[in-house]
Every structure is written in structure tokens, then in C-alpha cells.
Amino acid sequence: MPRLWLLICLCLILLLSVLSIFVGVIDLSPAALLRDPEALQLLAVSRLPRTAAAVLTGCSMAVSGQIMQILVRNKFVEPISAGTGQAAALGILLSVLLFPAAGLAVKMSLAAVTALLGTLGFLALVQRLPPTEPLLVPLVGLVYGGILGAVMVFIAYQADLIQYIDVWMLGEFSGVMRGRYELLWLAGVAAFVSYLIADQFAILGLGRDMSLSLGLNHRQVMALGLLCVSVVSALTVVTVGMLPFIGLVIPNLVSRRLGDNLRVTLPITALLGGVFVLGCDILARVVRYPYEVPVGTIFGVLGTLAFLWLIYARPRNA
């Protein structure tokens, strides 16, 4: 069963990638690639990077959502809407304010640090919540993210940078080109590393006492998870902006079908995330052709609908 899923996801990713390469404002046909050097140029500068960016974002966000759910021990959270994303954006804003001349690496690092702090703040809040109210956690997350977002808008207004933050608030791939997305490969690496220690995350998900008695270095794995979530969020917010709800919906879909053995399910979660984001991006390109719709709005609609379905159609064993 999991093998079949993996195979289907792989096929879908390949199929959508081919589609993504040939869909866009400028016509590009497979035949043109063979004789037209300009077509090759288009492929290398825009279409391939864009496709790769969508897949990488989808994979890494789905994985970081899964890890966040383990860290918080709640199925209904994901980093981008629960404060990590907003904290990362706040970090970028601060770096623009404090070190205007600095390059992408500085921006990125500061964003990762603030994302880490934001996630830690959320974890501290969640620890005060009673375990009997599972839906309280996403609720607190959404409001916490909203407050961080409002703080960011406040600073942006004061510094006259309000036009900047739109770029991070609503994710889209239309700005992705060669030379402007490569950081996302790092996010892919982070997702892959977390796959290598997937079984330790699975044990972490059993809770602190259980994982300690099973001999897990609880603190270390927790720190690794936090690092992964923060880095992936910071990277995606810096390069493509906030894409909410993927990290929530995809892991839940997979876990409802295939269970929680992360070593088996994490690759499927990652690939399905890639399929979903790439599919939405293609949709965003064709739905109002030749204009583009930001893919973030499509997520806003599909993601909230899926979220509602998740909280109303609870699995029988829950």
C-alpha cells in the first residue's frame, strides 16, 4: 500500500513537472526546445527553476509541518500560520531595517533566528494548554501568528516599508528565476536530513516520558526538529513568501490513510506536498491566463476547506 502511494506520487510529480515546464505566458513547445536557443534559455532561466522551487517548497513545507505536529503533539498545527512564518517575515523586515546593505545570507540567517524564537514562544504557550482541548492549540497558534503579523505590519508602517511585506505575506512563484531560488535546495536538504532520523521523530511523537524511557535523547531530537522547522520556514518565506496550510493538510491526509510510521510515510508526505504545490502553481498560471493569480490565495481557499473537513470528519479511532 505505501509503495503504491509512493509510486503514484512520483509519477504525478514527473507528470506535473513536464506540464509545468510547458505552461506559461510565453509559448514553449517540446519541438522548439530542439531547435530554438531562446527556448532553451527560457527553460533554464525561468521554467526549470520555477518547477524546482514549487516542488522543493511543497516537499519541505509538508515535512516541516509534520515535524511541527510532532513537536507540539497536535495534529492541527503547521508552522506558517502558527507564528513561525510570521516570525521569519519579522526577521527579514528587521534585517532590511538594521542591515539594509546586507545580502541574502544575512537576511536568511536573521529570519531563521527569529523563526526559531517564534516557534519557541509558541511551544511555551502550548505547554500551558490543557491536553483535553486539542483544538485549542491551532486556535492559539492562529491568533499568536496574527499578533506577530500585526507587530510586523506595525513596524513596516513606522519604517515606511509596507510595500515590501506584501511580498512575504502572500506566497507566489512568479518571481522565481535562476539565481533567486537556490536557497530552497537547502530546505530540501533539511527535509531529507529529517527523513534520516524519521524514526527518532516518531518516538518523539509518543511524548517526553515515553521517549525518554525508550532511550531517546529527547532534548537533542527536539532541538533538531525545531531547527528544521525554523530553517525551512525562513527559507520559504524569504524566497517565495508564506504558503499557509500545506504543512497542515498533507501530513494529516497521509497519516489518516497510512498511519504514523514516519519512516514509511515521510517520503510520501514530502512528495504529496510537492505534487500539491506544483499542481496549485500550474492552476494559478492558467486560471486567469495570461495573468497570474498568487498561489497563496489558491492555498487560502483549498487549505481552509481541507482544514474544515479535517476538524469535522475526525477519523473513527481518534
Added chain:
Amino acid sequence: MLRLRFLWLILALVVVSVLFLTLGAKGSWGFTLWFRGQKLASLLLIGGAVSTATILFQTITHNRILTPSIMGFDALFLLILTLMIFGMGAGGYAQVPKVTLFLINLVLLTLASVALFTLLLKDQSSDLMRMVLTGIILGVLFRSLGLLIQRLIDPSEFAVLQSASFARFNKVDADLLLASAILVGLTWGAVWRMRHRLDVLALGEVLPVSLGADPRRGQLLVLMLISVLVSVSTALVGPVAFLGLLVSSLTYRLIPSWHHGHILPAAILIGGITLVGGQLLLERILHFETPLAVVVECLGGLVFLILILRKGST
């Protein structure tokens, strides 16, 4: 004691209003007073409308966390507006008189809010947290749908709409202001007349029935009044997410009474004080660039967080 608190509230409102009108005024007094008077009127109107709508909503849902805007009512208003522009095109939209448009929108919003209410809030078995979460998610859904449809319509039509979708307390249409004042005034009158009935509605679903009062008709009527208030405030300044919650929780704190005859006037006063005082502080004293809506959002969000944390841990 209540009387004293009311006196304090009225005094505070008068002080901030006078300061708002006069502080830092240069040049012709006639112009300044006229210009600032309009702003003051709109702030008072919005503050009063939003806080009344919130108190009414919390009364019929028996719940002091949810507000119409947290449930996405104002996003719904904007979504309906977007759909109307999408359906008619900017040209067609411009030809229909503003009042007709507003009325159509109002009727649609009322229908939608009654549907939402009966679907979600009447279900007594569902737990509170799921209800609140659903409300917030629905708000996000309405906003995203609105954004998506805005992107689908032509760029020129988009410009018509864009001006309607941001909370702005500074630029208010003078014509709209008068019409809104009349509408809100009428609604306040209706609400004041049913203040005792509201006391009964606040008792829950079961108790009023055993007292011989059917709550359903009252709830429907209240929902219609809420829709009017939300439509007016959203049409006038755009969405203000957490203002209502901020004001209503302050009101319950300051006025320990179950009588809507006390709560509602206090909420209207506090709403006015919050907006006028906030604007005064932000614009005249601190000279901030940030719109008041952002600060209110931040503070209201904190209040919301505290409320749900407290609710969840009991």
C-alpha cells in the same frame, strides 16, 4: 456604583472628543472643526456600531469569545461585494445607485449570516473550541475567496474594489456618513426597544422556552440587526477584526451587569472612547504612521488569546 461608572465613561468620551477636535489645530477654526468633526462622527459611529453588533452576537450565541468579525462576517460582506462586481462588471456596477447596491449586499449578508448561524452555532453538542476555530477558518476562507476573485476580475475592476477592502478611519465619504448614521441610529432604536428581550435571549436555548418565550424569532431579528451594523461599518471603513472583542471584554469588566439596558450603552461609549482616544494618541500625541486598525488588531488579538487560554484551562 454603575451610575458613577457611566458618568466617568461619558466624561472620558467628552474629553477625548474635545481633545480630538482641538488639539494641535492650526489655521481656520471653521475648517478644522468641520473636517475633524466628520472624522470624529465616523469614529463614534463605527465604534458604536461594531460594539453593539458584538454584544448582540455574544448574547445570542451565549459566548463571550466569538464576535461577528472573528466569525468572518465582514469578510463575507466584502466577498459578496466582490462577487457583485464580478457578476456585473465595473461598468454595470457603476451604473447601479450606491443605495441599491448596499441594500442588495445587506440582504445577501443577512441571509448568509442566518445560514451560518443555524449551521454552526445552534449545534449545542459541538464543543466551543471547534466552533471558534471554525469561525476563524471561515473568516480566512472568505478573505481568500475574495482575494482570489479580485485577482480573477479585470485589473480596472480590481481598482474599484481595492479601495473598499482596507480598514481606514481617515478617509470617510461624507454622503455615506449621513446615510450610515441614519441606519445605525434606527438600529440602535430597535435594539434599545428589545433590550429586555435580549436579557431573556442571553439565558440560553432552554431556559427561555421554559419561561414561555421562543428564542428563535428573537435570534433571527437580532441577526438581522447585526447584519445591518456589520454592513454599515464594513462599508464605511472596511474590516476591523478584533475591535469588537476588545470593547466587549472591557465592557463586561467595567459594567458588572446582566441588563442590556446597561451593557449596550456602556459598550457604545467604550467603543467611541477606544477609537477616538486611540486615534488621538496615535496621530496627535505619538505621531505614528501606523493606522489605528493595526494597533487595535494587535491589542484585540492579545485579549482574544488571554480569553481562550483562560477558557481552555477551566
